[in-house]
Amino acid sequence: MSAPRYAVFGQPIAHSQSPRIQSAFGKAHGIAVDYRAIEASPEGFPAALEAFAADGGVGANVTLPHKEAAFALCTTTTSRAQRAGAVNTLLRKGERWHGDNTDGIGLVRDLTGRHGLDLRGRRVLLLGAGGAARGVAPALLDAGILELVVVNRSPERADALVDAMSEPGRAISAYWEALREQGDFELIINATSAARGEGTGFNLPLSLINSMTTAVDLNYGEAAIPFLAWARAAGCRNSFDGLGMLVEQAAESFQQWHGMRPETDAIYAELRGRDALLVTAD
Structure with missing residues (x-):
């Protein structure tokens, strides 16, 4: 049985800061987080998501351009995901995906x-x-x-x-x-x-x-x-x-997957202090 795995899906995705953020959250709570970035085209996203689940994937974030497609692939969704008609956070429940949208609360918190x-x-x-x-x-x-x-x-x-x-x-x-x-x-x-x-x-x-x-x-x-x-x-x-919204919505996702909400200021300050190319929103 594979260890629980997490990922962010998008196209493009190599830029994503989500693996760095989730790793920092895990480290702060003593949790070894296997979280990766997976490139998927709109046509290939459903198959890529199922392959991820078969390989031990239990949770995922979804960024451009897949948020509305992710909503359609979920068996159950939260009320805020239903209102949005879009999903950015996935949780595996049995053989099905449960979807939520943490973007809005992430923006408001920021x-x-x-x-x-x-x-x-x-x-x-x-x-x-x-x-x-x-x-x-x-x-x-x-x-x-x-x-x-x-x-x-x-x-x-x-x-x-x-x-x-x-x-x-x-x-x-x-x-x-x-x-x-x-x-x-x-x-x-x-x-x-x-x-x-x-x-x-x-x-x-x-x-x-x-x-x-x-x-x-x-x-x-x-x-x-x-x-x-x-x-x-x-x-x-x-x-x-x-950037602040990205960190806050990531914390909401982490809480759903691991049962605890991480502190966000440290990783936000770390990312904000870097002059590296942080491109496009997750």
């Missing part, structure tokens, strides 16, 4: 705990409607924001995300081309992968900004540079990348 933001009563603009956006939208609403405006290049995806939230009046969709008509926001979240690997600038209307605006990119490292550069040039009060 923003409210690490950065001291009060999300209550805020207007929030969410750019993107894929698996990452789906993961954070429910948690933002639960955190007490006033209104969530979802904008996506494909309007039907934004409409589908808003419909899934079942929060008429609080969660609405809008056209990307009509951003100038949306007023200003206290929180702008980039959940798109538009800047990944392109090295191009990020451009949004300055009318979205007010004196309290915080900008957050769910990507981290190089992939977050274009959006954060725009945020700073536009005069946003705060701008953060997704």
